[in-house]
Amino acid sequence: MNISLFTYTKNGCKTAIKALNCFEEAETKVYAPERFLKDGFLSLEQAHNFEDIFMWSDLVIFVASCGIAVRKIAPFIKDKCTDPAVVCVDESGKYVIPLLSGHIGGANRFAKAIAEALNAVCVITTATDIEGKFSVDSWAEKQGFVIDDMSIAKDVSAHILENDVPLLSEFNILSRLPNGVIRGENGKIGIYVGTHIKAPYDRTLRIITPVLHLGIGCRKGTPKEAIRELVETVLLENNIDKRSVKCVASIDIKSHEPGLLEYCKENDLDIIFYSAEKLKSIKGEFTASSFVKDITGVDNVCERAAIMGAEKLTVRKRAANGVTVAIAEEGCELRFE
Numbered sequence: 001m002n003i004s005l006f007t008y009t010k011n012g013c014k015t016a017i018k019a020l021n022c023f024e025e026a027e028t029k030v031y032a033p034e035r036f037l038k039d040g041f042l043s044l045e046q047a048h049n050f051e052d053i054f055m056w057s058d059l060v061i062f063v064a065s066c067g068i069a070v071r072k073i074a075p076f077i078k079d080k081c082t083d084p085a086v087v088c089v090d091e092s093g094k095y096v097i098p099l100l101s102g103h104i105g106g107a108n109r110f111a112k113a114i115a116e117a118l119n120a121v122c123v124i125t126t127a128t129d130i131e132g133k134f135s136v137d138s139w140a141e142k143q144g145f146v147i148d149d150m151s152i153a154k155d156v157s158a159h160i161l162e163n164d165v166p167l168l169s170e171f172n173i174l175s176r177l178p179n180g181v182i183r184g185e186n187g188k189i190g191i192y193v194g195t196h197i198k199a200p201y202d203r204t205l206r207i208i209t210p211v212l213h214l215g216i217g218c219r220k221g222t223p224k225e226a227i228r229e230l231v232e233t234v235l236l237e238n239n240i241d242k243r244s245v246k247c248v249a250s251i252d253i254k255s256h257e258p259g260l261l262e263y264c265k266e267n268d269l270d271i272i273f274y275s276a277e278k279l280k281s282i283k284g285e286f287t288a289s290s291f292v293k294d295i296t297g298v299d300n301v302c303e304r305a306a307i308m309g310a311e312k313l314t315v316r317k318r319a320a321n322g323v324t325v326a327i328a329e330e331g332c333e334l335r336f337e
Contacts, residue, residue, distance in 0.1 A: 001026040004053050006044070006072070007063035010036050012091040015118065016063045019089055022117040029053075051076050057084045059110055063091055069099055080104055081150060087111045093118040102126050103138035104147075133160050134178035136191060139336065140207050145193070146243045148206035152189075156205050159189050166201065170194030171209070175337040193334065195244035210246040211330040212314075214269070215306025216260060217250060217292070219322035224262040226321045231263075234318050234325045246330070247272060249305035251279060251296055272308070279304040287317040302326040 003026045007016045013036045020028055030040065031047045047053055054060065054076045062069035069088045077083055077100065085107035086100035096115040098107035108124050115122035128135045137153050140146070147153050159165055166184030167177065170193065177183065184190065190201035195209055218227060235242055248264050252273040264271045276297035284307065288299040298304065300317065303326040307313050310328035317326050 001058045002056055003028045003059045003061065004057040005030045005061040005063065006047070006069075007032050007036075007091070008044075008068070009033075009064075009091050012036075012063040013038060013041070015089060015091055015093040016061075018093060018118055019061060019063065019114045022113045023059075026059075054084065059085045059087065059106070061114070062086070062088045063093075064088065065090070066097060066099065073100065081147075085110055087114060089114060089118070089120070093120050095123055096120050097123045097125075102129075103135050104141045106138075106141065108138065109142075127161055128157055128180075131161060133180040134165075134336070136160075136205065136207070139178075144210065146208040146210065148208060148241075152203055152205040155203065156189060156191060166190040168192050168198075168200050169334055170196070171332045171334050173334045173336075175335040178336045181336075195241060195329070196239050197241050198239075206241070208241050208243045209332055210244055211332045212240070212245045213306045213308070213310045213328045213330070214245050214248045215250070215302035215304070215324075215326040215328065216248055217296075217301035217305070217324040218254065218257060218260055220257070222257070222259045222322045224259040224266065226323050227259055227263045230318065230320045230323045230325050233320070234315060234327065238315055238327070240315075240327070242267075245269065249274065249308055251276060251298065251301045251305060253296060254301075272305075274305055274308055279308070282307060284313070303328075 003023055005016050007013055013032050016030055029042055031044050032041050034043045066088050073086055080101055083101050085105035087107055087110055088097045088099050096111045098111040102108040111122050136156050156165055160180040164180055164182045166187045167181050168185050185200050187201045189203040191205045192198050192200055193207040195212055248269050248271040250273055252275050254260055255273045279298045282304050286300040286303045293299040302324040303317050306326040306328035311331040313328045315327035317324050
């Protein structure tokens with residue numbers, strides 16, 4: 001996590017040090033006037049390119065007035081999905097105010113942590129938080145899930161202030177539903193959580209869960225285009241959202257296969273390789289091939305690789321043009337507390 005902090009007074013420097021105590025694992029850059037520099041601080045003159053600092057940061061803290069903070073960030077605000085969290089703290093450390101990206105960026109959460117460290121009052125102004133209602137974008141961000149459409153997420157947040165919103169999940173829910181959410185499969189607007197492309201409501205906010213392992217086998221020299229074509233076919237046939245794929249898995253003798261590596265790089269997917277012995281050790285029923293066993297030492301690559309680190313095989317082996325694909329799903333349970 002990258003944090004940039006700006007302070008402009010002697011007392012502000014003292015408050016800054018206290019505020020950063022709750023972010024021990026973060027990479028921090030503190031900017032202060034030359035005359036107040038402490039060990040590790042940078043001078044404000046070194047912050048001449050604020051746009052780069054803004055883009056580098058996950059969290060920007062101003063130990064200063066809200067006016068200073070607003071004027072500083074205003075030219076660089078683009079989108080709540082990409083803007084960093086921005087939090088303002090008064091120089092005495094009495095009040096902490098999240099200014100930007102309160103939910104998705106985590107500013108509300110960071111502000112609460114800072115307020116606790118300073119024994120300060122956290123001033124949160126987002127309506128769902130004030131009313132004690134469910135904040136779907138904040139929850140999804142915390143879980144590492146993907147919000148399909150931010151405009152619908154905004155409408156859900158507005159609707160939830162007036163009425164309960166139905167939710168449908170592919171996965172078991174192990175806690176009570178949050179305030180403003182009910183179970184239901186019908187409605188004008190609602191939330192669906194899962195890996196598939198579904199729209200059970202007139203307006204459906206899809207929360208996509210990246211819990212799928214894509215097992216891939218291929219012949220030597222198979223181009224990335226052949227891999228892409230079969231993967232997209234399998235996802236389409238099974239109505240699976242591509243963003244629910246967490247990683248790719250294969251056998252280690254394919255660890256230098258250009259087409260496979262290029263496909264993963266283009267799609268920003270981590271790839272895990274397993275030895276034949278490791279794949280053979282998996283218990284279960286798999287689509288066996290004597291040809292594959294003669295080449296790799298194991299009777300099936302894609303299904304066995306997919307199930308490694310996952311819980312259940314959801315799509316069995318599909319083959320075309322020298323490529324095999326299977327899909328397995330990690331265990332996933334939802335909590336709202």
